[in-house]
């Protein structure tokens with residue numbers, strides 16, 4: 001096993017889920033559980049990954065096969081005396097083994113504890129396919145029955161995705177994929193202390209689902225193809241879906257407010273919120289200096305928060321709400337991924353906040369959907385650029401409005417009535433996006449940067 005661990009410093013930086021791009025200086029095994037003794041051997045590892053002056057704990061299950069496995073070549077770490085080492089989450093024997101431990105309500109093996117509802121539909125024997133787009137985690141689809149989301153970077157504590165799914169499943173919400181089970185684990189930190197965290201979440205697989213991003217993108221493609229028609233005139237108009245999505249969002253917010261804690265922001269909290277946003281802005285400028293020219297106007301927008309009059313209602317929120325986090329099924333829209341923004345600390349991700357934070361996230365996403373094709377498919381000097389850019393703004397405005405109207409029809413306050421707060425949350429999200437794009441997708445950076453420029457001057461004092 002030590003030889004397999006020695007392969008990690010070279011392999012880890014190539015994984016999409018490893019946050020940041022710093023080289024790995026050292027890897028320490030914080031927990032090792034032998035999940036399967038037979039061939040192939042499956043080790044479940046929690047490793048402390050050191051880079052520069054900080055370290056994070058990551059979950060890295062490994063499968064060691066005596067023989068080379070051509071179908072796993074793309075997820076091979078290398079070769080050691082015991083055989084060939086692969087990322088176990090792409091190995092069907094290993095993933096079947098993981099699922100087996102959920103049977104009969106779960107149980108403990110080594111440092112891992114499996115939990116499941118006695119009556120849960122666990123598709124034992126079904127092979128798993130890793131979802132094609134790996135983001136911060138690795139999700140495994142077992143047939144079209146269950147989805148196991150394996151959290152890669154661990155922060156001690158209950159993962160909000162598990163917590164919120166458990167609460168909404170118990171409340172019988174029809175707008176999420178019900179929770180079937182979860183895995184907890186523990187490890188030893190550098191000082192010898194015991195740490196615990198959620199390792200994975202098993203939930204119902206939503207069949208017939210298309211994600212909101214793909215659906216919105218298809219609508220925008222239609223619009224671009226018809227450069228002289230308005231967004232409401234093209235066949236693929238998205239406004240009715242945006243409206244339904246607004247309604248679904250309001251229903252989920254109401255359910256969360258019923259079964260999870262709520263509160264309110266008074267004067268002091270709004271000041272603290274403004275301070276936090278300003279701190280994040282200052283940190284963002286050090287990563288993306290292009291933000292510099294907008295700083296004075298942005299700071300002014302954040303400061304307006306201090307003048308918001310009435311107490312602001314707060315509750316648990318989604319925290320990283322965008323079109324890629326909503327799935328359209330034949331039974332309507334479903335919300336996924338209640339983990340919050342992966343780069344933020346757990347305490348911030350579980351803190352009570354205004355539901356407008358999620359509304360702002362989705363409004364930003366309509367802007368992204370409207371514009372990303374302009375970035376990927378057109379040059380600035382393309383003859384149709386100006387015209388299409390104008391149409392893109394119309395599409396974004398139309399769908400942002402439809403979403404807000406749907407949100408109000410879902411029984412919540414119309415977000416447009418809280419323009420000052422909403423604008424501050426949109427700025428905060430756009431600043432987060434600027435950093436996210438600079439790190440992971442630099443060619444998309446112009447989308448949130450243009451939004452920052454617009455939003456900086458939306459509300460005047």
Ligand SMILES: Nc1ncnc2c1ncn2[C@@H]1O[C@H](COP(=O)(O)OP(=O)(O)O)[C@@H](O)[C@H]1O
Nearest residue numbers: 131135136137147177204205206211324336337
């Ligand atoms: N219950 C589900 N059924 C079917 N597909 C799902 C389900 N949950 C998530 N997905 C799909 O998997 C993708 C990744 O899931 P998500 O929870 O957002 O993981 P990550 O945090 O790694 O982005 C989603 O965009 C969605 O397309």
Ligand SMILES: O=P(O)(O)O[C@H]1O[C@H](CO)[C@@H](O[C@H]2O[C@H](CO)[C@@H](O)[C@H](O)[C@H]2O)[C@H](O)[C@H]1O
Nearest residue numbers: 135136320322323324341342364365368433436
């Ligand atoms: O889905 P994740 O939890 O990993 O969220 C992260 O990645 C998202 C990108 O996929 C990022 O979202 C940004 O890009 C989206 C289009 O790809 C767009 O719809 C969103 O509005 C935009 O914020 C998200 O911010 C990040 O946390």
